[in-house]
Amino acid sequence: MKYMMFVCTDTEPETDDALIPDIHQWVAENDASGRRVHGNELVPPSSATTVRVRGGELLLSDGPFAETKEVIVGFDILECADLDEAIEVARAHPMAWVGRIELRPYVG
Amino acid sequence: MTDVAAAVVAAGTESRARIVAGLIRVTGDWQLAEDCAQEALALALEKWPGAGVPDNPGGWLATVARNRAIDVLRRATVERRKLAELALLTSGAEPAPASDDRLRLIFTCCHPALALEARVALTLRTVAGVPTADIARAFLVTESTMTRRLTRAKTKIAEARIPYRVPSGPALTERLPGVLGVLYLLFTRGYDADGEPAFAAEAIRLARLLAQLMPDQPEVRGLLALFLLQHSRRDARRDADGNLLTLDRQDRTRWDHEAIAEARSLLPAPAGPYAVQAHIAACHTADVTDWPRIAALYDRLVALVPSPVVRLNRAVAHGYAHGPAAGLALLAEARAAGGLDEYPLAIAAEADLTARAGDRDRAVALFEQAAAAAASAAERRALLARAEELTGEQET
Numbered sequence: 001m002k003y004m005m006f007v008c009t010d011t012e013p014e015t016d017d018a019l020i021p022d023i024h025q026w027v028a029e030n031d032a033s034g035r036r037v038h039g040n041e042l043v044p045p046s047s048a049t050t051v052r053v054r055g056g057e058l059l060l061s062d063g064p065f066a067e068t069k070e071v072i073v074g075f076d077i078l079e080c081a082d083l084d085e086a087i088e089v090a091r092a093h094p095m096a097w098v099g100r101i102e103l104r105p106y107v108g
Numbered sequence: 109m110t111d112v113a114a115a116v117v118a119a120g121t122e123s124r125a126r127i128v129a130g131l132i133r134v135t136g137d138w139q140l141a142e143d144c145a146q147e148a149l150a151l152a153l154e155k156w157p158g159a160g161v162p163d164n165p166g167g168w169l170a171t172v173a174r175n176r177a178i179d180v181l182r183r184a185t186v187e188r189r190k191l192a193e194l195a196l197l198t199s200g201a202e203p204a205p206a207s208d209d210r211l212r213l214i215f216t217c218c219h220p221a222l223a224l225e226a227r228v229a230l231t232l233r234t235v236a237g238v239p240t241a242d243i244a245r246a247f248l249v250t251e252s253t254m255t256r257r258l259t260r261a262k263t264k265i266a267e268a269r270i271p272y273r274v275p276s277g278p279a280l281t282e283r284l285p286g287v288l289g290v291l292y293l294l295f296t297r298g299y300d301a302d303g304e305p306a307f308a309a310e311a312i313r314l315a316r317l318l319a320q321l322m323p324d325q326p327e328v329r330g331l332l333a334l335f336l337l338q339h340s341r342r343d344a345r346r347d348a349d350g351n352l353l354t355l356d357r358q359d360r361t362r363w364d365h366e367a368i369a370e371a372r373s374l375l376p377a378p379a380g381p382y383a384v385q386a387h388i389a390a391c392h393t394a395d396v397t398d399w400p401r402i403a404a405l406y407d408r409l410v411a412l413v414p415s416p417v418v419r420l421n422r423a424v425a426h427g428y429a430h431g432p433a434a435g436l437a438l439l440a441e442a443r444a445a446g447g448l449d450e451y452p453l454a455i456a457a458e459a460d461l462t463a464r465a466g467d468r469d470r471a472v473a474l475f476e477q478a479a480a481a482a483a484s485a486a487e488r489r490a491l492l493a494r495a496e497e498l499t500g501e502q503e504t
Contacts (some may be wrong), residue, residue, distance in 0.1 A: 001269050081269075081271075082269045082270065082271040082273075083219075083221055083268045083269050083270045083271065084270075084271050084273075084275070084279070087221070103268070105267055105268050105269060107267075
């Protein structure tokens with residue numbers, strides 16, 4: 001079962017640095033176990049481009065879909081047996097501590 | 109109700125959760141499982157009056173439900189996945205469950221990835237078999253809204269692949285309090301002044317089942333004991349006019365002493381939050397209330413559950429154990445910790461402590477203030493009665 005893991009910022013981060021897990025270790029462990037299929041960090045949404053086609057005409061706009069305080073700053077594609085396993089992977093990601101993570105299963 | 113109808117209800121109560129839970133494990137289809145269990149009960153109502161109640165009513169219902177599931181799956185064999193389920197069901201060789209199916213069902217219904225209200229509703233519907241219309245009434249929503257809420261929860265279980273499993277090891281330690289929290293919420297819905305009384309009985313039935321399935325979990329026993337102790341006072345909690353009575357004014361002969369004895373036999377050591385609360389409730393059923401022990405138990409509880417209400421109750425307990433001044437000091441501390449602003453019971457507690465400290469005028473004003481903020485009519489009447497009593501004492 002594949003899950004898309006959106007990595008987002010949050011306005012109320014954990015402030016105790018000692019508690020926050022290490023990202024390199026997270027990537028290494030989950031790559032080794034095969035639970036992380038792919039993933040990367042993304043540039044800030046201020047450099048995003050939104051693409052629409054209406055009436056055959058290409059419409060581009062500078063910036064993200066919507067201006068929000070919490071923004072997606074990365075993603076990972078997980079291969080997990082079920083939601084509980086995906087939650088275990090997500091909770092160990094540093095951004096679960098200083099941001100938030102949204103798990104979205106693939107359809108079918 | 110006829111004897112046969114009563115037998116169907118009894119067999120349904122005893123076996124429904126087991127049948128639904130087993131069919132979900134094999135088919136993964138919640139709606140199918142519920143529908144088949146329901147149809148088996150309907151068929152029992154139709155057949156048993158003529159044919160007689162079978163020797164093993166639960167087994168009869170399970171077989172009928174399973175055959176229904178096979179029929180439905182046969183008609184839906186276009187889907188590949190369903191074929192595998194059908195093969196499992198018809199072979200009679202489905203893998204033996206590692207744990208009781210009902211336990212998996214409870215843990216899945218109470219999964220923290222579902223909204224809390226959805227957990228409560230799903231547990232009521234799927235494990236306890238409460239009709240959707242009754243759940244909707246208790247949640248003050250229409251039946252169609254509740255149906256949608258339940259469908260959405262079941263869809264999420266399937267789409268997000270919430271596992272049908274009882275967690276083990278540290279995961280169990282992490283998840284069990286959530287399951288107990290759902291049962292507690294269910295119970296308080298039944299126990300509140302204007303609640304749905306049947307839900308309290310349902311919560312006790314579920315806690316009993318859980319205690320039977322998880323005998324090595326002291327908190328489960330603690331929760332069951334707590335329910336039994338609180339429920340033992342159900343017939344004594346109100347006077348003839350429906351006003352709530354405090355413990356010291358209740359007619360103790362109307363308490364359910366059998367339930368109290370059972371709860372006492374269940375009590376685990378006061379280590380977890382429910383066990384500590386059960387010990388406190390047990391202290392309140394003793395002939396002489398041991399307030400210093402209750403105050404000490406609240407000291408322990410506030411360390412485990414530092415909630416505003418626990419802090420408030422701790423202040424009240426210390427007020428009885430060590431005098432109103434001690435109680436008022438802890439109440440001020442509880443207020444400073446937050447969450448008690450305009451909370452009628454906090455005002456009522458202050459009123460009671462103030463009265464016992466000898467300041468009647470201020471106590472009367474506080475009881476009136478608490479009554480104005482009270483959540484239910486019964487509470488309001490009880491608080492106004494205290495204010496009137498104090499005024500009366502002053503005049504004589």
